[in-house]
Amino acid sequence: MVDNDSSSFAIETHELTRRFGPYCAVDHLTLQVRAGAIFALLGPNGSGKTTTVRMLTSLLPPSSGTASIDGHDVIRDPTAVRARIGYVPQMLSADPDLTGYENLWIGAKLYRIPRSERRGRIEEALDFMGIEQAGKLVRHYSGGMIRRLEIAQSLVSRPKVLFLDEPTAGLDPAARRTLWRHLRELRQQWKMTMFLTTHYMEEASELCETVGFLRSGRLVNLGSPEELCRAQGGQRSLEEVFLEIAGEPHPSEGNRYAEVLRTRKAIRRHG
């Protein structure tokens, strides 16, 4: 029965926790994402969004708890997980010294796409994401184009679950809207489950039926964007809802910086 239940979920975590020394980045996170859904993890900087994604993509081992993707445990069976996911990290990840096409070509080989299918799949992905200048070196691309290229790169292996860590950070409003359109089409045509993190309430409500809100590593809210807004009753804008749930900003920037530094050092030591 448990097995039956889990098969309808593309992503499942149970009490997923990651500590860096004394600092707890993700604190007993339990959630499920249905296959075919777009789920957004919202939260302010440092709330544990990226740490969560890195655990779900098998890059970072959890301190305790479990997580599985499409029924495969991220700790026991990382290779099966990696074969089923695409991941667009927060910072750029396309190789600037290769052309767009070459980036996809190298990726296709890493995923062992048979030689006879590579060209077709690459062209399909480039076409879908609307990338016309695939023969140019990536260092000459705009930010929005690189993002679309990175998503195209993830599509070549036809993943079941696509992770997008702050996909629209740093993009102008036009590029952001283009990306949203592509993600919506992607979901319709490819039936792909998507897990994205964002600071933008607007983005979550544009794309997702379910959003989770993370604060200091804890899941403090889970529901549809409308429910989230209603729960905060009377807030006028999505931004205000975000600020309300995120709580008080840290009182002093100086402390904040020291904290980031300490966390990073702890990460380095314990990683």
Added chain:
Amino acid sequence: MAAKGLAELLASWDQISAIAEAELRKLRHDPIELFTRIVQPLLWLLIFGKVMDRIRAIPTDGLPYLDFLAPGILAQSALFISIFYGISAIWERDSGVLTRYLVSPAPRWTLVLGKALGGGVRSLSQAIVIFGLAAALGVQIRWQPGSILAILAFTLLGSALFSTLSLIVACLVKTRERLMGIGQLLTMPLFFASNAIYPLHLMPGWLRILSHFNPLTYLVDALRTLMLAQAHSAVGLGTDLAVLSITLTLLVLLAAKLYPRILI
């Protein structure tokens, strides 16, 4: 065990060659590095080699010193290029490319070996230039297609080995600056505790013992045997091949364990 290893290599060839191909394609987009790298070995041959040849201070079993030196410089250039190669892994970490590699289903060892072979290819282009210059300077070269191919294979093997060593250092120290420092620290002892520019029997006893634990010694021995018409191997080409490939295998396995650590 060797047969099993070979089968694994063939089965994972797409993944191994993916990373090596990325390196090759980058070199093709921007080959300037290849030309600037050629200068140093040329100076060693043209200046150091010519001068030492004239003063005849180093006994080389009847070989002209320049002949003795040429394969040593070939090995040296493989070492000098490769020992800083880990910087490119740190760059890949910083540019996010490595995250993408690590999140793919490719086993870690294929990523490391592919990267190491990519490093080896850089040395090959130097090998060709040094070979040509040595011939022009009148070094008595063994002109046989078989031995020339074997020289390229040994150069590839040797520089893959030192590239992997550099990757391991990169995983441990994690920053460019520290890697540069450690690279500097490693090159000279490896170079001087080898038979690259003088024969082993000139060394004091303790250094001679150390030199037998130095992979560069076996690379130089193989290259010298294959390149020169009149040289003979001190330990045998089979031993050279075995020492270098076993060391490379061990280093690749160690680097594969350490590779994800470079991210954090």
